[in-house]
Amino acid sequence: MSNAATMRPGRPALPEWVRRLPEYLMIWVPLLLSAAHLVSFSLWTIWISFTPSTLVPVTGWVGLRNYSAVAASRNWQIAFDNLLLFGSAFVLLSAVTGLILAILLDQRIRGENVLRSIFLYPLAVSFVVTGTVWSWLLNPGLGIQKLVHDLGWTTFKFDWLIDRDMAIWTIVIAAIWQSSGFAMALFLAGLRSVDSDIIKAAQIDGAGPVRTYRRIILPSLWPITITVVVIQLQFAISTFDLVRALTNGGPGIATQLPALVVYDLMFQRSLLGRGAAAAVLMLLILLAVLLPYAAWRYIQRRRAAHA
Amino acid sequence: MAALSIRGLSKRYANLEVLKDIALDIESGEFTVLVGPSGCGKSTLLNIVAGLDRPSAGTIEIGGRVVNDVAPKDRDIAMVFQSYALYPSMTVRQNITFGMECRHIPKAEQDAAVANVAKLLQIEPLLGRKPSQLSGGQRQRVAMGRALVRNPLLFLFDEPLSNLDAKLRVEMRMEIKRLHQRIGATIVYVTHDQIEAMTMATRIAVMHQGSVQQFADPDTVYRFPANLFVARFMGSPPMNTMPARLEAENDGPVVVIGAGRVDELRLRLRGYDAAAPFVGRKVVFGIRPECIAEGSRTFSSEAPVLVEAPVELVEPTGAETMVLLRLGGEPAMARISPDIRPAPGTSAVFALDTRRICLFDPETERLIA
Numbered sequence: 001m002s003n004a005a006t007m008r009p010g011r012p013a014l015p016e017w018v019r020r021l022p023e024y025l026m027i028w029v030p031l032l033l034s035a036a037h038l039v040s041f042s043l044w045t046i047w048i049s050f051t052p053s054t055l056v057p058v059t060g061w062v063g064l065r066n067y068s069a070v071a072a073s074r075n076w077q078i079a080f081d082n083l084l085l086f087g088s089a090f091v092l093l094s095a096v097t098g099l100i101l102a103i104l105l106d107q108r109i110r111g112e113n114v115l116r117s118i119f120l121y122p123l124a125v126s127f128v129v130t131g132t133v134w135s136w137l138l139n140p141g142l143g144i145q146k147l148v149h150d151l152g153w154t155t156f157k158f159d160w161l162i163d164r165d166m167a168i169w170t171i172v173i174a175a176i177w178q179s180s181g182f183a184m185a186l187f188l189a190g191l192r193s194v195d196s197d198i199i200k201a202a203q204i205d206g207a208g209p210v211r212t213y214r215r216i217i218l219p220s221l222w223p224i225t226i227t228v229v230v231i232q233l234q235f236a237i238s239t240f241d242l243v244r245a246l247t248n249g250g251p252g253i254a255t256q257l258p259a260l261v262v263y264d265l266m267f268q269r270s271l272l273g274r275g276a277a278a279a280v281l282m283l284l285i286l287l288a289v290l291l292p293y294a295a296w297r298y299i300q301r302r303r304a305a306h307a
Numbered sequence: 308m309a310a311l312s313i314r315g316l317s318k319r320y321a322n323l324e325v326l327k328d329i330a331l332d333i334e335s336g337e338f339t340v341l342v343g344p345s346g347c348g349k350s351t352l353l354n355i356v357a358g359l360d361r362p363s364a365g366t367i368e369i370g371g372r373v374v375n376d377v378a379p380k381d382r383d384i385a386m387v388f389q390s391y392a393l394y395p396s397m398t399v400r401q402n403i404t405f406g407m408e409c410r411h412i413p414k415a416e417q418d419a420a421v422a423n424v425a426k427l428l429q430i431e432p433l434l435g436r437k438p439s440q441l442s443g444g445q446r447q448r449v450a451m452g453r454a455l456v457r458n459p460l461l462f463l464f465d466e467p468l469s470n471l472d473a474k475l476r477v478e479m480r481m482e483i484k485r486l487h488q489r490i491g492a493t494i495v496y497v498t499h500d501q502i503e504a505m506t507m508a509t510r511i512a513v514m515h516q517g518s519v520q521q522f523a524d525p526d527t528v529y530r531f532p533a534n535l536f537v538a539r540f541m542g543s544p545p546m547n548t549m550p551a552r553l554e555a556e557n558d559g560p561v562v563v564i565g566a567g568r569v570d571e572l573r574l575r576l577r578g579y580d581a582a583a584p585f586v587g588r589k590v591v592f593g594i595r596p597e598c599i600a601e602g603s604r605t606f607s608s609e610a611p612v613l614v615e616a617p618v619e620l621v622e623p624t625g626a627e628t629m630v631l632l633r634l635g636g637e638p639a640m641a642r643i644s645p646d647i648r649p650a651p652g653t654s655a656v657f658a659l660d661t662r663r664i665c666l667f668d669p670e671t672e673r674l675i676a
Contacts, residue, residue: 206380219396
């Protein structure tokens with residue numbers, strides 16, 4: 001369209017930069033703004049993490065003292081252990097749940113659209129809402145345990161929410177409820193992209209449904225599985241609002257997670273330097289997940305370009 | 308023994324009848340091609356034979372056994388798909404052995420079978436590769452290997468050459484035909500390409516709108532098309548068809564094209580006794596392009612019928628010259644020698660082979676003679 005405008009006779013051509021002004025405005029302004037926020041605040045946080053800042057940011061240099069203090073704190077150690085447990089359990093179980101839902105939905109059942117929406121719907125709910133609702137459901141005096149007691153099974157016990165060792169699993173449950181629908185949607189798209197002729201060929205070859213899934217369909221899903229795992233891991237690492245609403249890190253500090261530690265250090269104990277150090281540690285964990293993924297994507301794309 | 312026999316088969320989807328009362332008997336060792344335009348039901352028919360789809364009515368017998376309620380894997384068939392349908396995560400070897408693995412055939416036997424088929428199709432160097440590392444022609448070969456290794460009673464091919472480029476398609480066409488001659492397998496082959504049908508089949512079933520229009524050997528289908536659809540579908544360019552009248556003269560019937568015009572064309576018919584009831588009525592006159600040639604051509608010992616006709620368009624193809632001319636005012640394609648190029652807008656003399664004329668009933672569109 002812009003070409004046609006410049007070709008029209010009897011009208012002086014606009015200078016290149018005027019003609020392309022809308023593009024520049026549309027692309028560069030938002031990009032610069034978000035990059036400025038992201039990069040400048042990241043850099044600012046990294047800088048703060050090396051200063052003795054407490055309530056307000058101050059200049060100065062303490063080297064890695066904030067980092068060693070955070071790393072040595074019991075709060076952080078528990079948060080880190082919890083992250084390992086929560087991250088792996090949540091990612092694994094939500095992927096498995098999503099895959100099972102996707103396989104069940106893939107059986108050409110009636111009402112598939114309705115079911116798909118139902119399973120996807122939790123994703124539209126805010127984490128705070130999810131956390132609050134599950135905190136009621138899991139509350140022994142209010143939720144599931146009370147319901148079962150009222151039904152007559154009075155010895156039934158389901159008090160993970162107030163159990164130090166099991167409380168972290170309540171977060172796993174709520175997070176799976178929230179996001180396995182997302183995994184399901186990705187897996188379902190993958191299942192649907194399998195050529196129907198391949199399934200017919202397997203039928204003629206005499207492969208039953210289990211063998212067809214195990215040998216033919218599931219192996220083709222692994223690129224989607226990696227995407228699901230990375231996206232869920234990224235969510236797991238930065239989980240904050242869900243825990244804040246569900247357990248608030250408790251009982252005690254049993255369900256502490258890194259993001260809660262950062263919040264705690266920065267805004268409740270007014271230790272800005274240490275909070276920043278914890279935030280930078282979180283960023284490093286995130287990079288440990290995202291950089292290999294980016295490298296993998298790069299290799300995949302190059303291989304595709306060569307094929 | 309009939310390898311495949313289909314009786315009274317029909318298939319309905321809600322109100323849409325895609326197959327209507329199909330009956331086919333295919334002998335052992337035959338290469339049968341189901342040909343027709345897209346949407347004629349040929350692939351549905353193949354899927355029903357394979358057991359991937361269920362008929363609404365009718366029976367299917369494979370090797371003398373009714374298989375309506377038999378699972379695809381137990382029908383003793385193998386199928387080659389248009390998309391090749393190779394298992395992407397398996398190597399070529401695993402693709403070929405997967406069926407045997409499902410049937411719990413001992414490993415040693417599997418290896419021997421793979422070696423045999425790989426040698427036959429010359430795919431030995433590819434056995435360790437994944438399908439994504441193969442070219443289209445190689446994938447096609449592997450797909451055939453997967454079918455061959457089963458040594459079934461019946462091979463089903465679903466447009467296997469449609470995804471290949473023109474040159475490779477001709478090569479693979481010959482290869483499949485050679486394979487059929489070597490192993491003598493019974494093949495049912497679906498295609499929309501009438502040239503594939505003509506070149507490969509021992510018998511052709513021409514399908515249109517869910518029913519078989521004609522089921523005969525290629526020469527019969529070409530020479531005596533059962534109806535106007537078959538006449539216009541088979542052959543490239545197709546048979547010229549035009550309205551005409553049949554009149555009686557002293558020594559037999561005469562077909563008149565463009566009756567009453569100055570350039571009215573009258574052709575005497577010999578050996579068309581079956582056309583007698585149509586004397587004095589309208590017919591559809593059909594003549595193949597190769598039966599209209601340059602004036603110096605002789606088709607047989609007797610003198611050819613010569614007509615002068617206006618030339619509208621000339622298309623040299625190298626191997627021949629296609630000419631669009633008018634016979635009694637009706638357009639017709641002629642196939643003449645490559646070195647003769649009549650000028651468009653002028654008139655030229657053409658020789659007609661009147662022994663191979665087809666006449667059709669304009670009401671039923673069926674072949675009269």
